[in-house]
Amino acid sequence: MFCGIFISSVFLKFCSQRVARLNIALGSAKNINNNFVWITVVLRERLTIDHFYTYEVTELLEGGMGYVLLLSLIDSARKPDLMESILQRSSELKVRFRYPYRSLLAAKTVKEQRAMSLFARECNIWLEFEHPGIVPLLKIVDVSGLILALMPQYSGSLRDLLLQPKVSYRNLLKALAEPVAALAEIYKRYKVVHQDIKPENFLYERKDGRLKLLLSDWGIANVQAAQLPNFKSELSQFALNTMGGFGTFPYMAPERFYSYISDIKADIFSLGIMMMEIVTGTQPYYTDQPLEQQIISGSYYEKAESMLLHIPQQLSGLILSMIHPSVRNRPGNYKGILKLLQYF
Ligand SMILES: Nc1ncnc2c1ncn2[C@@H]1O[C@H](COP(=O)(O)OP(=O)(O)O)[C@@H](O)[C@H]1O
Ligand SMILES: [Mg+2]
Secondary structure (H helix, E strand, O other): OHHHHHHHHHHHOOOOEEOOEEEEEEOOOOOOOOOOEEEEEEOOOEEEEOOOEEEEEEEEEEOOOEEEEEEEEOHHHOOHHHHHHHHHHHHHOOOOOOOOOOOEEEEEEEOOHHHHHHHHHHHHHHOOOOOOOEOOOOEEEEEOOEEEEEEEOOOEEHHHHHHOOOOOHHHHHHHHHHHHHHHHHHHHHHOOEOOOOOHHHEEEEEEOOEEEEEEOOOOOOEOOOOOOOOOOOOOOOHHHHHOOOOOOHHHOOOHHHHOOOOOHHHHHHHHHHHHHHHHHOOOOOOOOOOHHHHHHHOOHHHHHHHHOOOOOHHHHHHHHHHOOOOHHHOOOOOHHHHHHHHHO
């Protein structure tokens, strides 16, 4: 069964799509594994959060394992006075979440029953992180049985930016410094490996005329070596802690194909492939050979070298070390990468 999830997640996670209707597994937060029914969420549907705030679904996005609903607050539903009293009460109760009262929100949920416990695992990991380079989890709500992880709404993903290349690679690399600093801190503090570094999982916004990128999607993070103080999961088996085998081919380091264990160097590999894409516009693979074969054999490396010939040596040298087929030859931390990104 694990193998089945592997295959489908690899293919499905390749890109997110916009769809007009979603069938979502409905479950109760307390009884997360049982008694599912399916509901259909359609565009323009209204959802009321925490009794007072009614949002309209303005977009339905589909990722590999989850759905993301983009939500817009309907003006007439604003209740500032009530909000005040709730804020007061929530601080009294020492509720740790920031209240999701914003005119635009995004809500992540799951597609199917088997993914519900994985979603709970993801939220558990996500809750630990607070960093300007990471998409914050604002609150988890239960809307008539539909469990939503609320976050701010962003303008799109780095993939969207790469598809309409109006932004220079220098500006993209500069914006990458903050989420990479976040990855470095998360690794240093908690030993968490993200395992799904790719353009779809970096969201963007423009703030004060500046492009900002934020890292998201902790769905297949490796927490095997993690020291997360409040992390709880029903899924304690080794395979699920490491989420070995899951991933997105073009970004998966060679060692992840034959070992469930991945460490910081697997994320550094994925980041290197992504930086290659930012700088050259394409991934370093031959189109006439299967991807996994090229990754496992290391044959992509020569292509990468030729693609980076005209890129400044400091940058091309760094990227080539990050995507080196041999784990030993890759950087073991983000220091040098950050130094270069911050320079842009
Ligand atoms: N907060 C958000 N604002 C705008 N778009 C988002 C937001 N979160 C996710 N998305 C979009 O939805 C897609 C799927 O979300 P993601 O969390 O990556 O789910 P999955 O785990 O299924 O990959 C992302 O690739 C991105 O394009
Ligand atoms: Mg994703």
